[in-house]
Amino acid sequence: DTGVSQNPRHKITKRGQNVTFRCDPISEHNRLYWYRQTLGQGPEFLTYFQNEAQLEKSRLLSDRFSAERPKGSFSTLEIQRTEQGDSAMYLCASSLGGGVAEAFFGQGTRLTVV
Amino acid sequence: KNQVEQSPQSLIILEGKNCTLQCNYTVSPFSNLRWYKQDTGRGPVSLTIMTFSENTKSNGRYTATLDADTKQSSLHITASQLSDSASYICVVSASTSGTYKYIFGTGTRLKVLA
Numbered sequence: 385d386t387g388v389s390q391n392p393r394h395k396i397t398k399r400g401q402n403v404t405f406r407c408d409p410i411s412e413h414n415r416l417y418w419y420r421q422t423l424g425q426g427p428e429f430l431t432y433f434q435n436e437a438q439l440e441k442s443r444l445l446s447d448r449f450s451a452e453r454p455k456g457s458f459s460t461l462e463i464q465r466t467e468q469g470d471s472a473m474y475l476c477a478s479s480l481g482g483g484v485a486e487a488f489f490g491q492g493t494r495l496t497v498v
Numbered sequence: 499k500n501q502v503e504q505s506p507q508s509l510i511i512l513e514g515k516n517c518t519l520q521c522n523y524t525v526s527p528f529s530n531l532r533w534y535k536q537d538t539g540r541g542p543v544s545l546t547i548m549t550f551s552e553n554t555k556s557n558g559r560y561t562a563t564l565d566a567d568t569k570q571s572s573l574h575i576t577a578s579q580l581s582d583s584a585s586y587i588c589v590v591s592a593s594t595s596g597t598y599k600y601i602f603g604t605g606t607r608l609k610v611l612a
Contacts, residue, residue: 388541417600426502426587426602427542440599475541482593484530484549487600489541 388490390476396496397466404462405493409478416459417487418451419475420444427475433459466497500525502590502603510609515578519606521571521588529593533562533573536585536605545573545586578610 389408397403409416414435419427430449431441435456445451448466453459463470473494479487502523511517523531530549534542546555546562548571554563559576575582585605592599 419602424604424607426589426604428602429600473539477541482591484547486544486547487532489534489543491541492539494539 388476388478388488390474390490390493392493393491394494394496396498399468399497400465402462402464403466403495404460405474405476405495407459407461407476407478407490409457409459409476410480410488411457413478413480413488414456415479415482415485415487416453417477417479418459418461419477421473421475421492422471430461430474463495466495468497471495471497500590500592500599500601502588502601504586504588504603504606506606507604508607508609510611511578513578513580513610513612516574516576517578517608519573519575519586519588519608521573521603523569523571523588523590523601523603525569525590525592525601527593528566528569529591531562531564531571532589532591532600533560533571534587534589536587538584542587575608578608580610580612583608583610 417432418430421427433453448464473492475492477487477489479485533545536542548564561574587605588603
């Protein structure tokens, strides 16, 4: 499978714990995006990278959230001191450039904070 | 404020029938508009991408239209099938100095009944 891969698919964690998600984009895709989606809502933009540079962060990305893409390939999204409000589906997408370049989404990581 | 609104919120139709989903947007500067299909618990999958100059684009039984003057788009599904049951999300891309931002609608949840 050469699509966007996200791991884990599901994560249940206790409030206050830290979690880390991984996204492997389609190889050669220079842009990588993270989105958060709650039930019944469309995805909300969190951040995006062009190669290894993080070019934009949403105000939704509080100090507890950090994303990295150290070598311009895979990316990680870490949430520290998780809160129940962090429960959501976290989606990763990648594209080759911007504009009309198609963005391909991964299957997402569903986080449940108990 | 950049916004994408979709209607109806949800729709139930019988198999074989046609339906039309609506998307209104206030996004500037406009780059392109996409329709995605999202099955429950999965990432969105692209159906169509249209730029400012395109009025209509088809992908099998899916036909999208775009009126850039009124800032409206529609997605028409012909001869619906059970597998069309999903959320359909309208996404408008804004471009500023080479930076692309995707604004998602909240989606229309379509249920096709046998």
